[in-house]
Amino acid sequence: MNKKSSKTSSSNENYSHLELFNLGKIFFKEKKFIDFRSKGNRSGFEAIKDINLKIEKNTFVSIIGPSGCGKSTLLNLIAGLQAPTSGKIVIDGQAIKGPGPDRGVIFQNYALMPWLTTIQNIEFALNTVFPAKTKADVKERARKYLRMVGLEKASNKFPKELSGGMKQRVAIARALSINPNMLLMDEPFGALDALTRSYLQDELLSIWRKNKVTVVLITHSIEEALLLSDKIVLMSSGPSAIISEEISVDLERPRDREKIEQDPKYLKIKMRLEKHLLRETRAVEEVT
Amino acid sequence: MNKAISTRLTFAVAILSLLIFIILWQVIAQQGLLVKNFPGSFKTIGSLIWWVSDPFFDNGPNDLGIGTNLLISLRRVLIGYSLAVLVAVPLGVLMGMSKLAQSSLNPYVQLLKPVSPLAWLPVGLFVFRNSEITGIFVIFITSIWPTLINTAFGVASINPDYLRVSKSLGASKSTTIRRVILPAIMPNILAGMRISMGTAWLVIVAAEMLLGTGIGYFIWNEWNNLSLENIFVAIIIIGFTGFILDQFFGFLQDKFDYSI
Numbered sequence: 001m002n003k004k005s006s007k008t009s010s011s012n013e014n015y016s017h018l019e020l021f022n023l024g025k026i027f028f029k030e031k032k033f034i035d036f037r038s039k040g041n042r043s044g045f046e047a048i049k050d051i052n053l054k055i056e057k058n059t060f061v062s063i064i065g066p067s068g069c070g071k072s073t074l075l076n077l078i079a080g081l082q083a084p085t086s087g088k089i090v091i092d093g094q095a096i097k098g099p100g101p102d103r104g105v106i107f108q109n110y111a112l113m114p115w116l117t118t119i120q121n122i123e124f125a126l127n128t129v130f131p132a133k134t135k136a137d138v139k140e141r142a143r144k145y146l147r148m149v150g151l152e153k154a155s156n157k158f159p160k161e162l163s164g165g166m167k168q169r170v171a172i173a174r175a176l177s178i179n180p181n182m183l184l185m186d187e188p189f190g191a192l193d194a195l196t197r198s199y200l201q202d203e204l205l206s207i208w209r210k211n212k213v214t215v216v217l218i219t220h221s222i223e224e225a226l227l228l229s230d231k232i233v234l235m236s237s238g239p240s241a242i243i244s245e246e247i248s249v250d251l252e253r254p255r256d257r258e259k260i261e262q263d264p265k266y267l268k269i270k271m272r273l274e275k276h277l278l279r280e281t282r283a284v285e286e287v288t
Numbered sequence: 289m290n291k292a293i294s295t296r297l298t299f300a301v302a303i304l305s306l307l308i309f310i311i312l313w314q315v316i317a318q319q320g321l322l323v324k325n326f327p328g329s330f331k332t333i334g335s336l337i338w339w340v341s342d343p344f345f346d347n348g349p350n351d352l353g354i355g356t357n358l359l360i361s362l363r364r365v366l367i368g369y370s371l372a373v374l375v376a377v378p379l380g381v382l383m384g385m386s387k388l389a390q391s392s393l394n395p396y397v398q399l400l401k402p403v404s405p406l407a408w409l410p411v412g413l414f415v416f417r418n419s420e421i422t423g424i425f426v427i428f429i430t431s432i433w434p435t436l437i438n439t440a441f442g443v444a445s446i447n448p449d450y451l452r453v454s455k456s457l458g459a460s461k462s463t464t465i466r467r468v469i470l471p472a473i474m475p476n477i478l479a480g481m482r483i484s485m486g487t488a489w490l491v492i493v494a495a496e497m498l499l500g501t502g503i504g505y506f507i508w509n510e511w512n513n514l515s516l517e518n519i520f521v522a523i524i525i526i527g528f529t530g531f532i533l534d535q536f537f538g539f540l541q542d543k544f545d546y547s548i
């Protein structure tokens with residue numbers, strides 16, 4: 001945790017944790033060896049364009065948008081898994097060139113390696129990011145993060161023996177174990193039942209409070225975004241999706257999921273989000 | 289309880305059908321219903337017992353025990369097959385990962401794969417001037433294609449999530465290959481290896497008829513002796529060995545089955 005304190009001491013510079021400048025991504029069709037249609041189809045598909053966004057250190061930001069608008073694309077760009085077609089991504093004042101262990105990524109379908117046990121999945125991440133660490137160190141650290149998500153007992157189980165919620169907790173532990181300063185999550189709770197989801201949301205919040213990480217969360221759920229975020233970023237419908245609005249959620253923390261729904265501020269933002277999503281989804285439907 | 293009864297029942301049915309088969313065979317042969325002098329099941333079982341009771345004698349290349357011949361064949365298969373796997377897996381990974389490797393190698397694979405490996409036998413004899421190495425060479429060619437193709441397919445169809453995780457952690461290419469790609473495609477590699485082994489075991493019998501020694505040559509030799517019952521003995525032994533080899537890979541495949 002020393003790393004964190006040194007980070008905060010240098011964080012009063014005048015840049016945000018994450019800055020996106022005119023970010024755009026066009027998917028070009030892969031060239032086939034023999035492609036008869038190639039003449040007409042050179043243009044490609046513009047998923048997102050002109051994305052400008054600033055995210056402050058240790059804040060919790062959610063991204064919401066209609067299905068297929070390019071949320072995952074945006075997250076993959078920030079993670080460095082894909083290269084943008086235009087624009088740039090700046091983290092702590094430095095343009096990124098690719099993926100890095102400063103960003104922990106949590107994928108929608110858990111993405112655990114099925115041939116590794118729970119603890120081995122975390123050890124894989126640790127060994128990759130900290131090759132100098134000893135075996136015992138790695139094991140100890142992996143245990144610590146499994147404990148953190150309450151899965152110490154399942155450490156020798158294989159992913160196929162775990163429930164969806166447990167798998168997602170392993171994925172969270174894996175992403176956190178490398179001590180990232182940014183957590184990128186792509187609809188992490190989308191596939192879970194309501195109870196497990198709210199349980200994991202609370203867990204995520206407490207982890208976020210304790211670990212001081214910047215979280216970028218992609219979600220379909222307005223309630224989830226409102227419950228968790230400091231800021232909600234609304235994306236327009238694709239193709240060529242843009243950021244249509246940024247909404248600050250200045251609701252007091254800790255937020256109680258029962259009481260919050262009576263808060264007039266909450267209701268106001270919720271209505272605004274619903275209206276936006278409805279409008280953008282309708283736009284999608286009219287296009288297709 | 290139900291399961292115990294049903295396994296016992298299956299076992300009983302299997303024994304019964306075997307008995308019926310043996311008796312029918314004996315009756316048909318005895319009555320000369322097929323051709324004259326066709327060996328009956330009793331005679332064949334007698335030879336089988338004779339060969340199996342002393343399997344490892346060696347009275348020169350034309351008079352080897354059936355176990356000795358079997359070991360000669362197995363040795364050729366194992367060497368040629370292992371060499372093939374050692375070549376096919378890395379080459380398959382390369383083909384699966386690189387478009388360039390894929391498009392430059394695939395035409396050869398597609399062209400050579402449908403050729404009977406026996407066509408390579410004269411080539412081997414001409415180049416190596418040695419029947420032992422030629423046998424190994426023919427098995428090598430036989431075994432390479434299924435493992436190569438399955439490996440390349442496995443890499444090409446690997447779950448992109450695994451690669452994304454690896455990439456997001458900043459893993460090097462070699463780490464990704466060793467710790468992610470190879471374990472992920474283990475089921476594909478094993479499926480390929482199983483088919484390769486099956487084909488190799490088919491081909492060795494035919495190849496050895498032309499090479500001298502080995503279980504295939506044993507058959508050829510007994511044909512020259514007009515001893516059909518000994519040929520049946522060899523068929524039973526070959527089938528049984530092939531079955532054991534296949535079961536071994538089935539066992540490995542179960543071990544590396546990651547699915548739910």
Ligand SMILES: Nc1ncnc2c1ncn2[C@@H]1O[C@H](COP(=O)(O)OP(=O)(O)OP(=O)(O)O)[C@@H](O)[C@H]1O
Pocket residue numbers: 027028045047065066067068069070071072073074238
């Ligand atoms: N590799 C790719 N090649 C071509 N087109 C792609 C590729 N990846 C995504 N797209 C397209 O880009 C658009 C945005 O995709 P993306 O997965 O980012 O949407 P999303 O907002 O995450 O959708 P969802 O809410 O369904 O997860 C889609 O129209 C999709 O078809």
Ligand SMILES: [Mg+2]
Pocket residue numbers: 071072073186
């Ligand atoms: Mg998505």
